[in-house]
Amino acid sequence: MTSSCPVPHPETERVLLGHGSGGQLMAELLTDVITPELGLTAPLEDAALIGLNQVFSTDSYVVTPRFFPGGDIGSLAVHGTVNDLAMRGARPLALSLAYIVEEGLPLSELRDITRSAAAAARAAGVPIVTGDTKVVGRGAADGLYVTTTGVGMRLRDARPSAAGAEPGDVVLVSGPVGLHGIAILSAREGLGFDADVSSDSRPLNDLVAAMIAAGGADVHALRDPTRGGLAGSLNEIAAASGVCVEVVESAVPVPVPVAAACDLLGLDPWHVANEGCLVAFVAPGSADAVVAAMRALPEGAGTAVVGEVVEGVAGRVLARTLVGSSRVVDVLVGEQLPRIC
């Protein structure tokens, strides 16, 4: 018998699809390639603070399919940037909307998506004030790519930062996790299952405003767990804040269809993307008031207390498992690859 394995050849020269997954590969891409060239050193936040209270963020959207249960690439692009601003405690002031369109895209589709983006912006109370449109040849893009950029103004007493979590903080999740990622997967052709789920894509700026009104500066950290999912956001906050986080597995709201789809595909719901919920770290003295304020709004009705910041290894996230044991909650390496069986 032999007991040997092959020499590894990790890909170091080219971009892999997994580099865009929000996992460990993406973190490496940022720290090894992007941020050093830009001279950035501080931990990366969902949005940047400019001066005292202005907040600035940008994000690109390449989702396939462009229309999915619960939304489309237009509304998603608005919600995503509004939410990135909100995670710094900011009220959105204005958005830009930029398109890269592939030759041949039906005009009716572009009209529908633009209408959807406009409606989403109105609903979030933020005007789209500028934009750009480029057309590239067939095959040079996949239908339509959308970029939104937003500026916002920090709410009074709002100080949330990924680096702001403190020992004793209560960890909250504002709603069910995994809906967006599973809705997208189920909308893709040929998956062989039909999950009855819609994306949770929605604006969270009102929810954050209610949280800040209830808890002020005691709302220490906010993150919307998009790519990389809940596990990614918890790890980012634990690392940036230098704290240890313990989450109770049974307390995390995973909708039944999401759990079923994840079981079927061999995915971890904590790694699946969300577009309409947030993770919050709140000082224990304000946690009850913040939870009550969240639950009073439809987008926070499912708010759950899922864990706390505990004594332990800085940067580590632990889960208390269903059977009462514990494990470390890690970030994804690259793309989440479905298991064989």
Place this chain on the structure above:
Amino acid sequence: MKHLQEYRDPVLARRLLAELRTTATAPWTIMEVCGGQTHTIVRQGIDRLLPAGMRMIHGPGCPVCVTPLETIDRALAIAARPDVILTSYGDMLRVPGTSGDLLSLKARGADVRVVYTPLDAVRTAAENPGREVVFLAVGFETTAPANAMAVLHAAATGVTNFSALVSQVLVPPAITALMDDPDAQVQAFLAAGHVCAVMGWTEYEPIARAYGVPVVVTGFEPLDLLEGVLMAVRQLEQGRAEVENQYARAVRRSGNTAAQDAIRRVFQVTDRTWRGIGPIPASGLALRPEFARHDAAVRFEVGDLVTRESPDCIAGDVLRGTRLPTDCSAYGRTCTPRTPLGAPMVSSEGTCAAFFNAGRTPEHR
């Protein structure tokens, strides 16, 4: 789905653990064969809650892990051809071959696609008549029926540009090989519930008799595994060595005979080399000669493959259950899910990846 919640009930789990503690009087060693079971055990930390001295050994049942390097290298060589679309289950894409993995090859322009069922690969072939579509057909008896159906479907509908690169493996010969190993430490087996849903459990009865080991057909939820362990311990305590079925909601003694028929029509038993373990007689399935036109190994001449293994990793010992991932000097250092040295670090069903993702260290197993 109501059932799913039931099989994850924390109160019932604690009750089973308490019963296990009162039942076990000796430090029994039990192997769960299947990687899916390893995943649940390590993810839930079940092995840490067992009575003192009792051990779970994690078996060779991760299809990604045991697929021979030669097959991976062959898949890489075939995928590199411009006329080929190579399709596979997701977690095969990061398994390291001698000179890279399928994901890296994809970044360099190869057409590599993830499918969720082999029938999708047949459909891709039908939609791309000018291309060759190759499906990397790996797995245990669980994936064999669907893979057989894909070949039958392609043959019946005349999709001649579909072929399968087959590396199917079988569980019972692997268990026999493990028990024939002079270092064998396993005293009871948890057999894989889904494998038995297809094959039934008659194949395990001679093994239980010959080696005097209890075999419990077990499911994949936390309560399934706790109950399976408890049933195995009861047998050990009572000096019995029988095949019992914990997974009664899915498995019957004769299995799924229609699925078995599909397997027999398409495949024949062959000797197979298990990566990290070595050759095991009559432990694999290969396409029957009448399906040669759908056999990628026949259709694509890739020349002599020179496979090269490095001595650094102990995957074979881990797969045989004689050492733990945390015993490996490369574990967590040069070998991580980001840069896997061996296949068990790739799939979440692989023992090394299951350990790493749960934060296990040599100090804190």
